[in-house]
Structures are given as structure tokens and as C-alpha cells.
Amino acid sequence: MTLLRIDDVYQSYEAEQVLQGVSFDMQQGDVDVLMGPSGSGKSTMLRCINRLTEVDSGDIWLGDTHVTAPETDVNELRQDVGMVFQDFNLFAHLTALENITLGLKRVKGVHAEQARERARGHLDQVGLGDQTDAYPAELSGGQKQRVGIARALAMEPKLMLFDEPTSALDPELVGDVVAVMQDLAAGGMTMLVVSHEMGFARSAADDIHFLDNGQIVESGPPEQLFEQPEQDRTAGFLSGLQADGPQ
């Protein structure tokens, strides 16, 4: 079943064209990775899907929901789309547990005690069952990002968006976050990930979309894109990544 359909999306910021006719589909349970040089429009593409950014033209569908239709209730839509941010964006005044219960209580109307129970479950799932009462400033970057993932998962989304989830982390902390993402992928979560993390892409991605100048230059499964890219631009970019090692 097609869960996400991106159809000819254009987006501009001031005079600059950010997305120039992006189209792709994702089936339920797919894990797709967006790669490309900085400024190529990867993050903007993600943000259009939960309408943190509005498209200029084109259509996005999430299941039966016409995401880009003006009458679509964004607050309802966003409950179906979890988002994980590069800089975590945890609520600094709340504990790890409270970061998760806030949305459950305020958006989903879950009763406080039940919300805490569900939040504990999600913290366990990301390996932070012992950090429920820690504040974000007391956690390492990798732990913060795992709280960020648990916060998004708690809303029980149909689709998870990851916006460079490991690029703000010290190299030795990347592994824990990637492991959680691999678990999620294996569990059947539909995930769209902006990342240059080759290890994750190789092990978990169904398709990789290489984006440059707001257009998809090439798409395909990781082995094809990494070993035999058809486009010179893809090859050039990926060889640069591999030379530098994972970021």
C-alpha cells in the first residue's frame, strides 16, 4: 500500500528555488534515505510533509490525507507524522519522561498516569528506561536524540521523518542512535531519513534518493546507488562521502 506520495513538489524561499519538481512514493514499511549536498533541499522536502514548510505547488498524500490541501487540519496531520530533528529540540524545562507525556496529554488527551506509563515504555524501547527523570541538559547528545525519537514514536505516527538525526552527534554516540533507528526499521516503521550515515543506509534503506539543486537526480536501492550509480553527480558526491567516512 502506498503510504506517502510526493507529486511534483515545488518550493521556494524568497527568490531561491529550493525544490524543483520532486516526486517519489513510499510503500508502508519502506525506509527511504534522502542524500545530497547541503542546500539541495533535503530538509525542506521533509518539512513539507508535515507542513512546517508550505509547498508552492505539487501534491503530497499521506494515505488518504491530502497533506497539501489548504483545508487539511495540520495539527491532526502532524499526529500521523513523527519528526526527529538534527538539534533534538527537546523541551529544556521538562524531564525525558515529561518531554514524551506532554504531547500525549495535550494533543491526544491521554490521562496523566496512562501517559507516563506509555512514555516509560517508549523510553525503554530506545534504551533509556533508567533516564526518565533526567533533564535534557543532563543527557548526552545521543541520549537526547533517543528521547527525541521516543517523543515522536509516542504519538504513534504512520510515518517517521528524521532530519539529519546523527549529524550533531560526536562520532562515538552515533552508533546508539543508528541502532535504535535500525530496530525501528526492522519493526516495520515507515521512515524517511535525511542522512549521510552510510552504515544506516546500507543496512536499512529500501531506496536512496539522491537530491541535488532541488531535484531527484537518481533513486535506487543502496547497493545499486553506492556500487553502480548511473549519474556522474551521484557518483561524485558519494565517493566524496565514502572518502570522508561516515558523517
Added chain:
Amino acid sequence: MVQTGDWVFVLSNADTLLFGLVVTVVLTLTSLSVGFLLGFPAGAIEVYGDGVLRRVVTVAGGLLRGTPIVVILLVLFFVVSVSESAFITATVGLGLRSAAYQSQLFRGALQSVDEGQLEAARATGMGKLQAIRHVVVPQALRRSMPGFQNEFTIVLKDTSIAFAIGLAELLTQGYNLFTQSGRSTAVLEVFLVISAVYFVLTFLTNRGLDRVSDYYAIPAGENR
């Protein structure tokens, strides 16, 4: 010159000063409350609002901050006559002026909360007001505490300017004591006592507010 007889005079009129003290404390609280109730929304409008409302708030704030408080009180009492009560007039005047200052305090505090947190709240499906209320405001209030302590101190001491409209606050009560006939030698003693009272009040409230700040402080670990 400090004279023993004058100390006895001041002490024997402690009830007069005590009355002034009560007026000062109550006026401080009412003025700060008016200041908060108007100043917090005004600060929020300057950050999140737009159009006419925002312009009105900005202009009103600028005018109030740019006018000496004694002029504000005199105009409110003798020109506009907002109330026959000097207490109510003083509350309105000090309250409006405090609102203008508090709005800037809260504007800065609201703006200082990283925008990504608001975005993360919106991304979980919270409405804008909900996200501001549950994510931005609790952090902004904490960050505004040092500035608010300042404002508290300023308003407390500026209640003495209500002297200009004859309100029986601490300074006025003291003034009334030494202007009694034959008591002009007690000026120094009266001012020493009044100053000490202002100092103790300021010191104690600031320590109290420090405690509140510490209680609500967000724990920070070594990992950043």
C-alpha cells in the same frame, strides 16, 4: 545631629511609620500585579502579534518608558483624575509604568527560548497557542526572574514617589512626623529609619525571590 530625644520620638511614633510601611508594601504588590497582568501579554504581543495591536503596544510602551514616573502620577491625579483615591491613582501609574518595563523583560525572555522547541511542539500536533503556553512560557518565566527581581526592587522604592500626590506611604508618613512643629531636629533619624526599612524590605524580597528561582531552576548536568 543625632539626638537621643529624637530617637525616642521616632520610636514612639512607630505606628505612624508602620501604617506607611503597610501602604508601601500593598502598593508595591498591587502595582507589580497590574504591571504583570498587562506587561506579560504586551511582551507576548510584541513577539507573536502583528498589525495594529502590536503597534499600539509598542507605542504605549515607548511613551510610558519615556515619561518620568512623577510626571505620570501628577498627570493621572491632577489632570486626568483617574480616581479621587491617591492609592488607586498610584497603583494605576506605577502599574502602567511597570507594565511597560515588564513587557520588555518578557519580550526578551520569550525570544530567548530556542525556536526549535516551538517547532518540535508544533510537529507533535500542538496548536501555536498551546505550544507557546506549555513549552515557551514556562521557560521564559524562569529566564525573566533576574530581571523581575530588579523590577520588584525598582517598584518597591518608587512607591515613595506617590509622596507627590499625598499618598500616606512610608516616606509621606515619615515626612509628616518631622514636619510637626518643634520636631525638625528628627529629620536625620526619620530618614535613617525609613532607609533601613526600604533596605530590609528589598533585601528580604530579593532573597525570597532567589529561593523561588532556585526552586524552579532547570537542572543542568555536565554533559552539554
